[in-house]
Structures are given as structure tokens and as C-alpha cells.
Amino acid sequence: MTRKVKIPVSTVGRLSIYLRVFSQVAKTQGTISSKGLAEWTGINSAQVRKDLAYFGQFGRRGVGYSIQDLKAQITSILGLDREWNAAIIGVGHLGTALLMYRGFGSRRFKVTAALDTDPDKISWELEGIRIHDLADLAAVAREKRIEIAILSVPAEAAQEVANQVVAAQIPAILNFVPVRLVVPKHVLLRDVDLAGELEALTYAMRKR
């Protein structure tokens, strides 16, 4: 079940997609074939089988995959069989935006803290979440058992704040700031570049 072979990053991304199909199919009973999943997702059926086979032999030849089993397996592989506490760092427009977004929580993510350096914001509450002084990050992270830092600070401050996140022993960062952050290898970093996504669209439109 746990393997030696290196699993492509893209495979992990597709696991999220497969999982989501089950909410749409809604049936928790019954089976689904790789071809069925392929139709729902637009992903090639051989790709579906290969993705799932990385993690074990979940399917039954001639039948397909048990929806219930597969759902449980993927949930567990993605670590969604428990809750994860996240903190929003930087409560500007985007940070506020992300605080309000419950879509994070609908799956197993809880935003349980917010932090900023602006004295006008500190100790306010937003959506029921108190805004702490960023200087207290280490204490807040320990107390609230924060495992994910969601970064939405100004670009100039980003690296310095990332350093503080690392010092506070938070193991993972979801970075919305369009800056290349340098962090130690043991810290997980993932970038989301919203302007970049739009630029990919305008690039394609411009080409026409």
C-alpha cells in the first residue's frame, strides 16, 4: 500500500478530482469502472487505473471499483480522515476573502486563527475568528495546533513572514503571494497564483 515508486504530483491532483466525483455520483453503494470515472472527469481511463494502482489494488477485474471503498481509500491517502487547522496570515483583501470562504472548511480544513501586523486589525474578530498579532505567531500556532499557514501578505513582507512561519514550526504553507519563497526542505510549500491564472487566459485570448 505504501510504495517505493515515485508518485507523480499530477496523480495527487487527480485523486482530489476522483474524490469529488463521488459527491456528485452521490451513491455510496455500488461500483464504478475506470471508464466511468473517465467519463465524469475527462481523464483517460488508463490514467485513472494507473493513478489508483499506485496506492494498491483497489479494483476488481470484471467489476470495477467499489465506490465506498475507493472513497475511503482516497480520503485516507489525501489525509482527509482527520481535520487540519489552518491560519490565515495577512488579513488584507485576499486574506479576508479567504477567511470568508467556507469552501476550505467544507472538506476537512478549519481556519482557526488569523494574524496580521496592523494594530487596527489586531484583536478584532472576523467571521468569528480573532485576529492575532503576527508577533505572537509561534504561541498561537502551538496553542491552536496550526499545521497549515495560508499566506496572503504584501509581496515585500512575504519572505520575512515565511521565515516566521518556519520558526513557528508550522509544517506547510499555501502561498497566495506572487513571490518565490525560500524555505527549508522539510517545510511543504505550494503556490497559488491567481493573477497568473488570469494571465494564462488572456495569453490564449490574445493569440486569436
Added chain:
Amino acid sequence: MTRKVKIPVSTVGRLSIYLRVFSQVAKTQGTISSKGLAEWTGINSAQVRKDLAYFGQFGRRGVGYSIQDLKAQITSILGLDREWNAAIIGVGHLGTALLMYRGFGSRRFKVTAALDTDPDKISWELEGIRIHDLADLAAVAREKRIEIAILSVPAEAAQEVANQVVAAQIPAILNFVPVRLVVPKHVLLRDVDLAGELEALTYAMRKR
């Protein structure tokens, strides 16, 4: 300058990254080498050269790339030499969030309209942007010259709303809804999956 060779999607993503370095380097005079860009971005210098060479011969051997020129070139390639009007469709938590986020606008994107089906929201204003009835999408799109639809509606409604976007002749969709949308080939579609990004982090944390 315009080419036959197919340009990797990933190259376009990196153009956004290169462009961003110039805001950080700040100097509009002078040159930068592929090695310099590599250091700023963490991208291999051969990759940098290959990416830029897709679009023409911008560099000078022995010298590097003129920052001013390169900035102008990439800006133009990405279509950022003009403004683009976007509409937010679905003013729930995430939609409101995105409306408030000025980071879109800081580059050349303007959110000039918002739409929803909820009578309690319609004709309110949020951040100076009026919320229109989704039923009026085609009219609003025409009047406001909307070229990008930013989709943040409930999953159940997403495909139907996407159909309306297509019917309204909006050529591009940035989809925040975790659903596979089916649209005609001439409509550009890009998916952003925020829960998926977090799941990629928890997957990696779980593995330890």
C-alpha cells in the same frame, strides 16, 4: 515572432513569473541574464532561455536580456498591454471574497460586474460593483464588454451557469467550482481548485 511550434502550457505560466521578477528587481534599465532570472525564480537557466526563445530572439549574446524590452515583450505576449473586463458570477462567500480582492486589478484585470440569482443580493452593491440578475447575463456582458467570467456558484448550478456564459458569448472562464465543466472548444476554460491545493499539502504531510 509568432510561431508554428507548440508552446508548452507551463512556459506560459513561467512568463508570469518572469514578469513578476521585474517588479521586484525594480530596475527598468539594464539587463538580466538567464542565469540571473534563474536565481530569482528557481527555474533552470536553460529553461528560461528556451521559454523566451519560443517568442523570438530577445537576448544579446554575451550580454543578456534588456529588462525594459523583455518586460514589454512578456507584457504584450500575455495580453497585459490592455485592460480586460471580468465578471464575478456567484456572489457567495468565495465570490464576495474574489470581488474584494484587488490583486486581480493590480495587473490589468478589472472586475466590472457581479451576477447572482438570489433576489436578496440582486441590485445591491459590493465594493462599488452592482450585483445584477444572472438572467440578464447576456445584456450585462455585452454592455460591459465582459471577456472573462469568474465562476463561483454552487457545484449543482455550475454547468448550467457555464452554458449561460457560453450563450452570452463570453470567451473565457476562470472556474473556481470543483466540477468538470463541459464547454465548446472555442471557449477558454481554466480551473482553480483551492481545496485541491490544500489536499496536495495534507497528502504530503500524511506521508511523513
Added chain:
DNA sequence: CACTGTGAAGTACTTCACAGCT
């Protein structure tokens, strides 16, 4: 002579195609 532009080699991911199980 430092640095680009680019073939060639290397690596990673995807799809095919089919043997093998149920």
C-alpha cells in the same frame, strides 16, 4: 569571453494494448 539559442539527451508523464483475474 560571457551569454544566448538550440539540437540532442534525459526525464517525467500519458496512452496503448493486452495478459490475467473474477
Added chain:
DNA sequence: AGCTGTGAAGTACTTCACAGTG
């Protein structure tokens, strides 16, 4: 008979390495 699991083939992207040049 139908569908998985997986080597082998195919395709796409990255990195190397160096000839070419300002």
C-alpha cells in the same frame, strides 16, 4: 465477458552541452 493492472510505446517537457555571436 468485462474490467483491472501494468509493461511497452508514445508524447511532452526539462536539462545538458556547446556552437555561434555580439
